[in-house]
Amino acid sequence: MTRTELHPFAEEHLAAAGRLLAQRHRHHRAAEPLLPEDFEDPAAATAALADELGAAEASGAVATRGGDVVGYLLGAAKPSPTWGPNVWVESAGHAVDTDLPDHERTDLARELYAEAATRWVDEGRTAHYALLPAHDTALASAWFRLAFGHQHTHAVQSPPADVPPPRDGLVVRRPTRDDIPALATLENVLPRHQGLAPCFSSGPLGSYEESVAEWTEDFDDPTFTTFVVEHEGRVVGSAVGCPLEKSSSHTGPARPEHAAFLGFAAVLPEARGLGAGRAVGDAVGAWAHGAGYTSLVTDWRETNLLSSRAWRRLGYRDTFTRVHRLVGH
Secondary structure, three states, rough: OOOEEOOOEOOOHHHHHHHHHHHHHHHHHHOOOOOOOHHOOHHHHHHHHHHHHHHOOEEEEEEEEOOOEEEEEEEOOOOOOOHOOOOEEOOOOEEOOOOOHHHHHHHHHHHHHHHHHHHHOOOOOOEEEEEEEEOOOOHHHHHHOOOOOOEEEEEEEEOOOOOOOOOOEEEEEEOOOOHHHHHHHHHOOHHHHHHHOOOOOOOOOOOHHHHHHHHHHOOOOOOEEEEEEEEEOOOEEEEEEEHHHOOOOOOOHOOOEEEOOOOOOOOOOOHHHOHHHHHOOOHEEEHHHHOOOOEEEEEEEEEOOOHHHHHHOOOOOEEEEEEEEEEOO
């Protein structure tokens, strides 16, 4: 076997890495056709990688054999205190030649991380995140063997043409301004839940007053479509849909064409089990279908047991797996 050489990722590697990304994406679309077709084109894939390389403090590694690029890894920091001193490998940021046997691909993935992460850790960036194609279990296994865990899931479905009516006793409708206090209360239900076991998310909680002010200001924004669900005359849940372009987490190969986004959903703890979550999830799906979207995307913390069950039951299929590692622990 030709010897593998590792190098820092540089502009001269973009075209070859773009071809690998296009190859990877063709395999990915065979598993999930709703993903965007554009990135099967090496030119579009190379442009996406050029954007990644142009990000502030971007760096990574390439693997070559006989002068040919057979794998790459590219990450950059996100300026957010929520994520710690971080590096993110986005949806275009990693590919290994899919023509290689799985055992060679997994070894290359591990070597690429070792090469790139040396610099990241030397820079003090110890919180590492990567988006991996969900269908490629061999590649995911390589990252799990690097002490990464499955933190987050991206998923997609076709907007349903028909949705079942809500269970008896539930009413789904669009909110009025009189519902702002209930919407503000629900705003913190999700982050509070994710602070509990087994998520233990460290995300910040906003105040009720801040949520009321935000809902009051943004209530008439036509970009966002909100639904509430009532039980016995009380609002017990809500969900928000919008164009996927409003989400900064779904970019490049992870952004299906003509996609809507289920960006938020929450149900009061005492109302769980009534079918309220499914009711507002179905409402967003029906809205997306009626608005002419051809795909509907959402994402969730995999450690959120409620979300990971509910959205798959609603028909969402995994597209990308976010893995996470905190170096030194």
